[in-house]
Amino acid sequence: MSSNTYKAPDYYLIDELFSDEHKLIRGAVREWVNKAVIPIIDEANQKHQFPRYLVKELGELGAFGPYIPQKYGGAGMDQISYGLIMQELERGDSAIRSMASVQSSLVMYPIFKFGSEAQRIKYLPKLATGEFVGAFGLTEPNHGSDPGSMITNFTDKGDYYLLNGAKMWITNAPIADVCVVWAKDEQGVVRGLLVEKGMEGFTAPETLKKWSLRASATGELVFDDVMIPKENLLPNIKGLKGPLTCLSSARYGIAWGVIGAAMDCYNTALKYSLERKQFGKPIASFQLTQKKLAEMLTEITKAQLLAWRLGILRNDDRATPAQISMAKRNNVLMALEIARESRQILGAMGITGDFPMMRHMMNLESVITYEGTHDIHLLITGNDITGISAFY
Numbered sequence: 001m002s003s004n005t006y007k008a009p010d011y012y013l014i015d016e017l018f019s020d021e022h023k024l025i026r027g028a029v030r031e032w033v034n035k036a037v038i039p040i041i042d043e044a045n046q047k048h049q050f051p052r053y054l055v056k057e058l059g060e061l062g063a064f065g066p067y068i069p070q071k072y073g074g075a076g077m078d079q080i081s082y083g084l085i086m087q088e089l090e091r092g093d094s095a096i097r098s099m100a101s102v103q104s105s106l107v108m109y110p111i112f113k114f115g116s117e118a119q120r121i122k123y124l125p126k127l128a129t130g131e132f133v134g135a136f137g138l139t140e141p142n143h144g145s146d147p148g149s150m151i152t153n154f155t156d157k158g159d160y161y162l163l164n165g166a167k168m169w170i171t172n173a174p175i176a177d178v179c180v181v182w183a184k185d186e187q188g189v190v191r192g193l194l195v196e197k198g199m200e201g202f203t204a205p206e207t208l209k210k211w212s213l214r215a216s217a218t219g220e221l222v223f224d225d226v227m228i229p230k231e232n233l234l235p236n237i238k239g240l241k242g243p244l245t246c247l248s249s250a251r252y253g254i255a256w257g258v259i260g261a262a263m264d265c266y267n268t269a270l271k272y273s274l275e276r277k278q279f280g281k282p283i284a285s286f287q288l289t290q291k292k293l294a295e296m297l298t299e300i301t302k303a304q305l306l307a308w309r310l311g312i313l314r315n316d317d318r319a320t321p322a323q324i325s326m327a328k329r330n331n332v333l334m335a336l337e338i339a340r341e342s343r344q345i346l347g348a349m350g351i352t353g354d355f356p357m358m359r360h361m362m363n364l365e366s367v368i369t370y371e372g373t374h375d376i377h378l379l380i381t382g383n384d385i386t387g388i389s390a391f392y
């Protein structure tokens with residue numbers, strides 16, 4: 001859909017639930033996505049390249065750490081604003097949303113929440129402006145859904161910590177200036193360490209040949225006897241609760257973000273179906289096309305309400321991790337199914353880069369797996385209902 005004709009679906013007048021400030025920030029990000037992302041994203045995707053120059057612009061837009069207090073360079077906004085920013089960015093592409101959501105929820109948030117005052121002052125303002133890019137290292141080659149079994153570890157050498165191990169599938173890794181790395185201490189307790197680009201023994205090779213999130217820079221984090229200054233340990237958190245708290249924030253952002261991708265697919269399919277004629281009529285006049293469109297809009301509307309309500313609960317600090325799992329799982333599958341169905345409405349045209357569906361569809365195959373797989377989130381809900389864990 002061309003940027004000039006874009007109008008977000010709002011079947012249940014959900015706009016009335018947003019404040020003027022919410023609409024202002026959404027409008028600013030929407031305009032920026034129209035101008036800076038949509039014209040270049042297909043090429044970036046085809047070339048398998050992250051458009052690095054957009055990072056500074058994202059910083060200027062306030063897309064990094066929007067809910068971090070202004071004192072540390074954030075915008076001090078609420079959770080609905082954060083959600084709307086993620087929605088607009090992912091309408092552009094999941095890669096752009098992923099970059100911003102890692103920076104905000106998985107790097108700035110843990111430094112703000114679990115870091116020392118010196119760490120906050122050193123890193124947060126630079127991450128907020130995009131001068132620094134951040135990454136979050138939890139997943140390992142042999143430990144994905146089960147991060148508690150991680151083997152990356154550090155030992156106390158008196159003046160410093162010595163870090164060894166490897167992380168895999170890390171968003172922003174090849175371009176990151178600072179990484180929040182989760183590793184076990186000598187007692188086997190998971191701790192967070194801030195690892196900086198250029199530290200001896202630390203490398204971050206890029207993962208190529210992806211068919212999904214091709215415009216995102218994904219890579220490994222490899223630690224071979226890396227000396228970490230003691231002041232780089234996050235002092236205020238111990239155990240898996242640390243990374244899981246960050247993931248709750250990021251998953252919440254995903255629940256909003258994917259609505260943007262779904263809206264883009266739905267709008268594109270609606271417009272095309274009204275213009276494309278077969279058997280002498282617009283294909284929108286056939287019942288089967290209308291069924292697809294009606295179901296898409298219904299699902300988008302349900303997802304919007306889920307995300308909005310979750311945002312209200314998060315503003316009050318009342319959203320549970322299981323509630324976040326439900327919204328992430330529901331909304332990602334919703335978006336993926338809409339990408340598939342909308343692609344069908346476009347017939348052969350839907351497979352080209354002139355339209356966004358295949359790109360969104362391929363991206364969403366990662367989004368349904370990362371930050372907790374679709375099935376793991378189902379089992380989290382099952383655990384919450386029954387009190388019995390079916391996955392550990």
Ligand SMILES: Cc1cc2nc3c(=O)[nH]c(=O)nc-3n(C[C@H](O)[C@H](O)[C@H](O)COP(=O)(O)OP(=O)(O)OC[C@H]3O[C@@H](n4cnc5c(N)ncnc54)[C@H](O)[C@@H]3O)c2cc1C
Pocket residue numbers: 102136137138139143144145146168169170171172212213218366369370371372373374375376379390391392
């Ligand atoms: C593009 C991309 C970017 C990413 N970015 C990051 C990042 O920035 N930082 C980071 O730390 N990680 C990142 N990840 C990693 C991501 O979080 C993991 O891929 C995810 O947690 C799943 O782990 P896995 O791929 O090892 O799958 P596995 O854990 O091996 O799971 C494989 C399959 O088995 C199923 N399964 C596993 N255990 C159970 C069980 N107990 N019961 C039922 N089914 C089960 C899963 O649901 C899945 O279907 C990224 C991944 C991708 C693809």
